[in-house]
Amino acid sequence: MRINEPVTNNEVTYSDDDLLISKTDTKGIITYCNEVFMRIAGFEESELLGKNHNMVRHPDMPPEAFQDLWDTVREGKEWHGIVKNRCKNGDYYWVDATVTPDVDSSTGRITGYMSARRRATSQQISDATALYKDMNAKRGGRR
Numbered sequence: 001m002r003i004n005e006p007v008t009n010n011e012v013t014y015s016d017d018d019l020l021i022s023k024t025d026t027k028g029i030i031t032y033c034n035e036v037f038m039r040i041a042g043f044e045e046s047e048l049l050g051k052n053h054n055m056v057r058h059p060d061m062p063p064e065a066f067q068d069l070w071d072t073v074r075e076g077k078e079w080h081g082i083v084k085n086r087c088k089n090g091d092y093y094w095v096d097a098t099v100t101p102d103v104d105s106s107t108g109r110i111t112g113y114m115s116a117r118r119r120a121t122s123q124q125i126s127d128a129t130a131l132y133k134d135m136n137a138k139r140g141g142r143r
Contacts, residue, residue, distance in 0.1 A: 004054075004055065004056075004057055004058070004059060004086050005059075005090070006089075006090035007058070007059060007086060007090045007092070008089070008090040008091050008092070010090075010091040010092070011091065011092055011093065011094075012040055012087055012091050012092065012093040013093075013119075014036075014040050014093065014119055015119070016118065016119050018036045018040065018118070018119065019034075019036060019116060019117070019118060020034065020036050020037040020040060020041075020095060020115075020116070020117040020118075021033070021034040021036070021037060021114070021115070021116055021117075022034070022037050022048075022053065022114075022115050023102070023112055023113065023114045023115070024053050024112055024113050024115075025111070025112045026110060026111065026112055026113070027052075028052050028053045028054060028113075029050060029051065029052055029053070030048045030049055030050065030051055030052070030053055031049065031112065032049075033045065033048050033049070037117075040087070040093055041056055041085065041087050041088060041093075042087040042088035042089055042091070043055075043056075043088050047088070053115075054066075056085045056086055056087075057085070057086065058084040058085055058086040058092050059086070060084050060092075060132055060133075060136070061083065061084055061132060062132050062135040062136050062139065063139075064135060064139075065081060065083070065132070065135075068081075069081065069099060072099075073099050073100075073101050073110075073113055074101075074110070076101050076103065076110060077101070078098060078099065078100045078101075079097075079098070079099045080096075080097065080098050080099075081097055082094065082095070082096055082097070082120050082124045082125065082127070082128040083095050083097045083117075084128070084129075084132070094119070094120040094124070094125045094128070095117035095118065095119065095120055096117065096118050096119065096120040096121070096124060097115055097116070097117045098115070098116050098117070099113050099114070099115045100113065100114050100115075100116075101113055102114055
């Protein structure tokens with residue numbers, strides 16, 4: 001699993017109205033990202049397009065969460081979860097994420113994925129923090 005560094009203890013907060021959008025191809029390579037996503041993550045568009053979406057993966061996130069995400073969307077199903085992401089400078093932000101397969105209507109084949117994210121609630125963050133800490137400890141994880 002990719003370990004992104006640096007990591008700080010600074011949380012980026014943002015408005016409940018902010019909607020972070022990105023699209024990837026079937027391999028997770030970013031093909032589109034909106035201004036809100038770039039602003040919160042601290043990247044320029046040129047730093048994101050053509051790169052793997054895992055560049056914003058925070059090391060506190062257990063690999064099992066992303067395995068579940070990929071297993072779900074590759075089956076053509078929508079995935080929903082609470083994710084801790086890493087900013088370019090190492091800060092972090094929490095999202096309530098929904099990832100949806102983009103299916104070509106003429107062939108029925110998955111051509112990519114769209115991720116729409118809003119700010120996670122305090123309760124969602126608290127629950128996810130405890131769950132991910134437990135998952136990482138059982139696996140002998142990094143954090």
